[in-house]
Every structure is written in C-alpha cells, then in structure tokens.
Amino acid sequence: MNSKPISATISDVAAHAGVSIATVSRVLNGTTPVQAEKAERVKRAVAELNFVPRPAARTLASRKTNTIGLVFSEIRGAFFPHLLKGIESQLHEAGYELLVYSTHSDRPIKRKPIGEHNTDGLLVFTTSLDKEEIARLYQINFPIILMHETPPAGMDIPVITVENKDGAVMLVDHLITHGRRRIVFLRGPDGHEDSQWRERGYREALAAHDIPFDETLVSSGEFDQETAYQSLKKLIHNGVDFDAVFAGDDDAAIGVYRALKEANRLIPDDVAVVGFDDVDFAGYISPPLTTVRAPIEEVGREAVRQLLSLLNGEQAQSLVLKRTELVIRESCGCLKHS
C-alpha cells in the first residue's frame, strides 16, 4: 500500500536519484549545466516515478504562470472555431497554456477573473474588456494584444485585425460597378471596430462614385442573423427603396436572405446581397454568398506570435493588418445563375 497519496514530488525524484532538489530542477529546466552522469540518473528517476512538476509550485516560485488568457465577449459567430484554432495551435506549440474567458455582460464580475495573477499575457478580442481594465493592465505594463479593436487613446497596445475598410470598399465598389445604387448597410454591434471600419469603407466607396450617403439605408444588423432579419423586414415594411444589401457580416446575411425570401424579392435579381468573413457555409447557402474573406485563423496565430514577442521582452508590431480578399459568388448578381 502506497502511503504517498499524491504523485511524486521533486524531493522524491531527488532522493531516488541521489542528488539535491536543486539539481533536479536544473536538469528539468536546463538552467545550469549538470554532470552528465547525474543528469542521466535524474532523468531515469523522473521517468520511473512518473514525475510531473506542479505548475502551481512553479508559478509561485518563478512568478510566471506559463499561461495566457483569451478574453472575448460572445462565442457566437461562425468564425469563432477558426480564431480559437489559430490561437490554440500556435500557443501550445510554444508551450503555453490557454485560459479561456467570455465576458457576458450579464454575468456579475465578482473578483477579477483574469489578469496578472492568472496569466502572463492576454489576448483580447473586440470589446470584451472595458477601457478601465485595459488601462490598468497597460499601466502595470502587462502584455496585451488586441484583436479587432484599437486601443484607447494614448495607449500603445499592439493590435491585430483585418483590412475591414478595404474589404468593404471592394464589396461596395463591386456592387456599384454592377449597377446598384441604393445599397443598404447593416451595422454591427455598437462600438464594434470591425463594423465602424466597414461602414467607413461603405461610405468611401459611395463617395468615390458620387453617390450621396443616405442615412435611411443604414440600419442595425448586430452581426446577428435574427437582428438582421428584423431590421430588413422593417426596412421593407417601411417601403424603403433599395437594390442591394451589405449585411455587415455573413451571419447577418443569413437573416437578410430570410427576410428577402419572405418578401418574395429575388436574390440577386431584385436585391444583391453581400456579407463579410467568408465563413464555412457562405459558399453553400442559396444563392452562394458574395463576401470578403477574412483570414481569421491567421489573425489568431499572428496575435499569439506578437504576444510571445512581448513575453520574450521583444518589441511587438503595433499594428498588423491581415489582407482581405473579395470572393465573388452569385448573390451579387454579376455571375450567371446556376
């Protein structure tokens, strides 16, 4: 009967190998050269006792958690698995752990759930952390990377995002080039950077073709299927005249499709529809959705890379913009129906 309730500790290994715990630590971490023969004994002991160092003890002693945190506001959205995959793979490759946190607005935040005590650095997606908390972390010089959100004024926090404005310009320009004039734009959630840039692109493309901006064509889509559906329904009900819809993102485009079909308006004959993101299903809805491809998995990977730079004391790039790419399918009407 084993008296030791829990698994081996560094002392067990040390005893078993006939060395001090300091030496064990050294061969484990390779911090200091150790006599070959002793190192061998230690390794054997580690294997035999099936020793795994407790991260908690390590963290306490070294003041490094070896963990980074991912914070986001809402898991919704078809792009999420790609983002997570990019982050996860890149991060674990570098030997870090991933702590995941979603900041529902409805959840009462008792004790600070994630921060310096928890992690060595943070990956923050859109507006999931409030300005004050970001400011606080910035003050104490805590490594942060923002994804799809620019930092509050005066703070030099690295950002990684996609060419939202360019993408929107491509989309809207394409629509206009093919004869559309009254283009609805469905905004994303309030304060969402992606949406703001996309709107800017929308306006620029309009301006470039001397089409005046019309406030009545802009409504709320929230990057959400249901909201987009409701908004478009209301526009139709109000008799607003339009011949195209830039849905804000692909999820919202789904809602647009639904509203249009209910109103018996043909896509793209009566109304052209375009989305943003190029999520998995975009090419398979009917008609296939013209959209802009956002390299979201790459955003995740890049964010991790930059964060790792910060953790290694190197400088991070203050802004990385991933290129977007127009994906023309059938919903914009410029390809023949199949």
Added chain:
Amino acid sequence: MNSKPISATISDVAAHAGVSIATVSRVLNGTTPVQAEKAERVKRAVAELNFVPRPAARTLASRKTNTIGLVFSEIRGAFFPHLLKGIESQLHEAGYELLVYSTHSDRPIKRKPIGEHNTDGLLVFTTSLDKEEIARLYQINFPIILMHETPPAGMDIPVITVENKDGAVMLVDHLITHGRRRIVFLRGPDGHEDSQWRERGYREALAAHDIPFDETLVSSGEFDQETAYQSLKKLIHNGVDFDAVFAGDDDAAIGVYRALKEANRLIPDDVAVVGFDDVDFAGYISPPLTTVRAPIEEVGREAVRQLLSLLNGEQAQSLVLKRTELVIRESCGCLKHS
C-alpha cells in the same frame, strides 16, 4: 516611488488591517467566523489595496486548482461554438476556470499537458484522450466526464451524449416512409461513437422496413465537407444506384450537396439528403436541410453539472442522453418546394 514591484499580498492586507494573515484568509474564504468589526477592516483593506489572491499560492496550499480542463481533438465543426458556450457559461458561473486543450495527433506530446497537476477535473470530448491516459486517470480516481464517447470496458466514467441512434432511426425511417429505398450512409471518423450509433440507427431503420443492408451504399464522410464530397463523387462515378443520402452530419451534407449539384442530380427530386446536428446554417442552405437537432450547448452545460457533482464528492449520473429531434425541411422531399 513604490518599492513593491508587484501587487499586494495577503501580508500587506493583514498589516493594513491590523490582523494576522490567517484572519485575512478566513474572511476571504469564510472558512471560520471572524469578529464583525475585524472582518470589516479586512474587507476595507482588501478594497483599498486592490488585493487579489494569487491562484498559484492558493492551489499550492489547498491542493485544489479551481480549474477544469476541456480536451478535444479538433475544433472543426459548426457545433463547436455551441459546445464551448455551454461549458464556459456553466463553468464560470460555478467559479471555476477553463483550460482548453486540443490534442492534434501531429503535435508531439512532451510532458503530459493536462491532468491532475493542472486541473481538478476533465471534460473529454470524443476520442481526444487515448485509452491509457483515461485508464490512468480513472485509476487514481480523477474526476472525468466523457462527452460523446463511452468509456473503455470496465470503467465507470460518466458519459453525456445525445440520442444518436434514435435520431438516425427517425431520419432513415422518415426517408423510407417517403419512398426512398437505396439510402447511402456516410460514416464519421473511425471509431467515432456518434457515427457508430448513427450507423446502428441506420441499420435498425432499414431492418424495420425489411430493406437489406447493402455495404456498397456505405462510404466514408468523416463528418467533413471535403471528404464527403469526394466519397459521394466516387459513388456516383462508380455508378452506384441510390435515391437518398444520410450524410452522417450537417458538415458532410454540405459536401454531398456539392457533389450532387456537380452531377446535376436534383435535391430532393433525384436524391433526398439528410444531415445530423442542425447547425446554424442548416436551414439556410439550398434546399434547406432536413436533419436532427442535437442540443449541443445543453450537452456542454450538463457535462459541467455532472463534473461539478463529482468535484463535490457527490455521485454523477453514469449516462445522460440528451433527446434529439427531427427537423424536417426540404432536402428530404416530403415538403413542397418553395
């Protein structure tokens, strides 16, 4: 100039409040009654110093990590965000942290990445952890919940999954009832429980209608769009005769749609198609997909609930089967085309 480099510790709080660190710990955790006035002083000190206990120190002293691990093999799949959301919300509500790990087969597992040293319990999705590791954890009585996978023989590990077989029966029965006889089945990844149960349902439904099982109608779909596409293409190329396809899951159904369209076979007129899961886009592809709704977010929540029971020393239910529900749309051909 502050000499203290890092934030306050329990000693600072104790000094500030004029009590011992033991007392501070007690009011923080409510483990032992503390004189009201002193407790008040401690709380004030905590607030003033902005004290947050270091989890590492807590873990080391209490031998509880207060975090649970989620292990899965592949983030792919439209259902993933729902699963994660269910887990995340339920877990954080209970005050636990979430450590996320994906076990790519290609990643060389150096040191055990996740286990007793890391977490208080594990949520394991499908075959992401190999039998030996599960066995080892089971031996040492480590809390585990399996999702969508039954435990190795002889181990009484709680499982939570959905009514895969019933769902498949409903689907195939529906197809047969509406006149389909030669129904292709696309298997999921090798050894995937969900797929095995769905196949069993497929066979039972066939048998119930005295239709002999035909091996040539079964192929590999891998729950993956591309694989399904290739498999179906090959079936068509080989001249296999069929009037319906049970794609295994919705992602595979997408691939089936593509192959069918390329071959100019009409859905559902020439071939009926059904999926499984009812992911977000299922109702919006063309034609809308008939499928079975799997309450995946609820699976996540339930898994957490069961794990928490285990952690509280209570008994967990050894099998929870979430009900599935047939969702009839247009791809099965029993509704009129819109």
Added chain:
DNA sequence: ATATACTTTGAAAACGCTTTCAGAAAGCGT
C-alpha cells in the same frame, strides 16, 4: 465565584518548486 465549554485569533508549518549563495571539485598555467 468557579469550573467548563465555546469562539475567535495568531504563530507557524506546510504546499512543491526556483533561485541565490557559497563551498567543493576539477582544470590550468607555471
């Protein structure tokens, strides 16, 4: 008033590592 039983508290010992410090051993030049 005295003995007994709770309550509340602080000192100090873990928890399992990393890291500093200084000493021992080994290498080297002359």
Added chain:
DNA sequence: ACGCTTTCTGAAAGCGTTTTCAAAGTATAT
C-alpha cells in the same frame, strides 16, 4: 606542486496562500 579560475552542487531562503494547533478571551452552568 601550488595558486587561481571555472564548473558543479547542495543548503536554504523564498514565492503567497491555507490550515493546524494551541492559546486567549467570553460565555454558560453550577
């Protein structure tokens, strides 16, 4: 052979909590 470096190595001091233990203070019972 004798100092002087250069390598290795172990003892011990943390890291920041929780928890045990016993003491001190209070209340209750007789």
